[in-house]
Amino acid sequence: MSRSALVTGGNRGIGLAVAQQLQAAGDSVALTYRSGEPPAGFLGVQCDITDSDQVDAAFTHVEQEQGTVEVLVANAGMTQDQLLALMSEDAFSSVLDTNLTGAFRVAKRAVRGMMRQRSGRIILVSSVVGMLGSAGQANYAAAKSGMVGFARSLARELGSRNITVNVVAPGFVDTAMTADLGEDRRNEIIANVPLGRLAQPAEIASVVRFLASPEAGYVTGALIPVDGGLGMGH
Ligand code: NDP
Secondary structure: OOOEEEEOOOOOHHHHHHHHHHHHOOOEEEEEEOOOOOOOOOEEEEOOOOOHHHHHHHHHHHHHHHOOOOEEEEOOOOOOOOOHHHOOHHHHHHHHHHHHHHHHHHHHHHHHHHHHHOOEEEEEEOOOHHHHOOOOOHHHHHHHHHHHHHHHHHHHHHHHHOEEEEEEEEOOEOOHHHHOOOHHHHHHHHHOOOOOOOEOHHHHHHHHHHHHOHHHOOOOOOEEEEOOOOOOOO
16 A cells, blocks of 8 residues: 655655655655755655745645655754753754644644545654753753644544554664764763664664554554663653
8 A cells, every 4th residue: 555655854864764664665755855955766855844835835745746645754853952051042942943843834734634534644753852851952852742742632633533643752863963972972871771772763763664554553642762761661
């Protein structure tokens, strides 16, 4: 069964791994990219998720090319770390605007078609940090935990339309986002991960792929940690 899937921030890192796995599972996969060139083999749509008009235009393009989006993976995100005492209001609000309001923008645009079709899968990529907290990441942690309340509200609103909404909370993953961690910080993190290593993007993507699959039809409002045990208990 080939469905129309859209992955935001699918040009690299976790998003690209998700796009690859959904495509391997048989879906038609579009991905958004903000900068650079999109990877070959996918329908690439340029889109900054902080801009509602760009989000609308991206969905319209995807609908024309591969049909109503049936699987949405809201993956695009960014960090701008700073201790609270030094954090500018702009650093706080821009991280909220990208990670949380960005998820709102794409989910709101996606549910239009999903409600008409009476089926859909929405998967939001949050972070273990949203539940654990992280010194220097109050903005990012607030955005990522906000995604949980957002998703669970949508799960309640949209369940009767056969639309599932779930959250994946990765731990530390080997991508550009974690590339700048110094050696000491990296070792400190790994020391707290029961599995003793960072995740590979494909290990997050396989859980997203499951949540997008027909086999996950009775899973909604779930928060699935994929963190090597780092956040156990949350
Ligand atoms: P990357 O930095 O490799 O990729 C981030 C992606 O988001 C890029 O495609 C980037 O586009 C896109 N993006 C950022 N801001 C915007 C925007 N305003 N509009 C559109 N696209 C945007 O990070 P990861 O692959 O590691 O992260 C993917 C998701 O996983 C994020 O939501 C992140 O918070 C989350 N996550 C990551 C963890 C990790 O350890 N790596 C841990 C937990 C969660 P561009 O290429 O143009 O910059």
